[in-house]
Amino acid sequence: DAGITQSPRHKVTETGTPVTLRCHQTENHRYMYWYRQDPGHGLRLIHYSYGVKDTDKGEVSDGYSVSRSKTEDFLLTLESATSSQTSVYFCAISESTGGPSEQYFGPGTRLTVT
């Protein structure tokens, strides 16, 4: 299994509070991604990173920000959590070798915003 951990694994927070989720990898892969998973929607890309300090928006980036100060860590921040951000969040990593590559996923973080 790819060395990907996510913390926390579960979190309950109140509307309007800031929340930061952490993804840590030990594979030294260049690309990292944050997804959210909701019933009927599959996985939707929030933000991704293609290197230290290099990030870009995905399909559903509104209300989220990210940072990557080290190769191994990719943080997802909800500046002011809303109930619509209740979801399961997955981190993934990939190492492109000249063409599209598969992604490897972490175990997920279940976030509930009350």
Place this chain on the structure above:
Amino acid sequence: AQSVTQLGSHVSVSEGALVLLRCNYSSSVPPYLFWYVQYPNQGLQLLLKYTSAATLVKGINGFEAEFKKSETSFHLTKPSAHMSDAAEYFCAVSDGSSASKIIFGSGTRLSIRP
């Protein structure tokens, strides 16, 4: 733009029966295609991938998928279902970018009847 459509949000088969999960794709570039499996409360695990080599791709746990360009399909099959195959399955297509971004289908939940 790339997209995938999974036909059937829920498929139920008897143990020992053929498993067929359907996926159709749309891609403006030669596609890289993937099937992932997600067991309850876990992250996604790669089952198999198509990268323009052999059109019949064999994966883990006895699954295989056939790339049919004329039908824009990449259906997943297994000759004989096992109880342990019960999970959610996601078809996905690379968006063709160098960042290895993947676009997921909405998923098919596979149930196995004893």
